[in-house]
Amino acid sequence: MKKIIDIINDEIRDTQKGIECLPCERVNLDHERYSEYKDADEHKATDIFEYPNPGKDTLQTAFIPHDIPSILKYFLDSSRKTYKIADLKVKGRYLPLVAGQVAVGVMVRDDNNSINPNRRFCHYENVIAFPDEISNDDDRKHLANSISSKSSTPFQVIIYSVKEDRDPIDLGVAKIMAHMAGMELNAVHELSNNSLLQSNSLLVKDGPLRYKNLKGHNFDITQFRNVIGVSKRFRPSFTLGSGRKKVDVGVLTSSLEMGERTPVFKTEEEDKFIGMWYLRIRPKNQMINQLQGIIKVECYAIDKIEEEQGLNSDRVNTISEYLLRERNVTPYGQDYRWATHLYPIFLAESYIKSCMFSNLRFEGLF
Secondary structure (H helix, E strand, O other), X not given: OXXXXXXXXXXXXXXXXXXXXXXXXXXXXXXXXXXXXXOOOOOOEEEEOEEOOOOOOOEEOOOOOOOOOOOEEEEEEEEEEEEEEEEEEEOOEEEEEEEEEEEEEEEEEOOOOOEEEOHHHOEEEEEEEEEOOOOOHHHHHHHHHHHHHHHOOOOEEEEEOOOOOOOHHHHHHHHHHHHHHHHHHHHHHHHHHOOOOEOOEEEEEEOOOOOOOOOOOOOOHHHHOOEEEEEOOOXXXXXXXXXXXXXXXXXXXXXXXXXXXXXXXXXXXXXEEEEEEEEEOOOHHHOOOOOOOEXXXXXXXXXXXXXXXXXXXXXXXXXXXXXXXXXXXXXXXOOOOHHHOOHHHHHHHHHHHHOOOOHHHHHHOO
């Protein structure tokens, strides 16, 4: 089997003069310093976004008996591994070639309360991010076909734009992250187009609802009517409210008792409105600090009424009640995020990671 770097060199030697792909030490780009509270994207949130306005900082969530079927039926998670696998000499620049494995998994809860992957909506792709200095659309398609056929491993070729004020490695990783977000979006559209997402069969998406600037993907917010985003971690210094009512998230959420939630706050992403609230799903006396055991929940405002008045309190309470019931079973001892890790999401994450090549095998392709 031919190495991918050799395939790339063969292709660019014939089509692009003065460009060379050079081997380098393989570097896994996913190792980062541990951060207990981290969110990928925080947006300004100043106003209460719930009707009727609860008029208080904490609201009690009811406990739903386990014999009542859950409205949380589908669970989506995505994962990626990224690597610097080569260097490119091109037009006087020395730029990285970044490769990755990207996977999206959807779990479904059946009538017996068993949770299994729905393989129809699970997708895995290998990708290589080239700088735009080397490739146009025709080159990209030709490279992808050559790499896939000659290495016997399918690859998608994507392009990152080189910017003078940004580390090109970060740009390559960001492009792969955007590709993963596009795969998530496609999975939501598939589920919605097949009429699987209803008011009694919601999709829980791991992480915040952030789908801006996805070129080539037709974002339809109405398909997110029955989708909620749940984040395991958040930034406690993020400020909510305005004026004299301004308060850090850590101050507001640390006062939550078991089963209590905050009001819904309004946040924006471009021209879209998102309702965001925090819910405690673990007793404080069983946690190692005051903020452990709290999740952040998000829903898009879909229609004009929600955009103008905010999310309906009854719907927010219902969603919170069923999320609270998800606190057991837990991945305790298997994941340091166990206190906020919903078990079906943990299963989705475990499943998609099991579909990926090991680092050694993937790096060996190059």
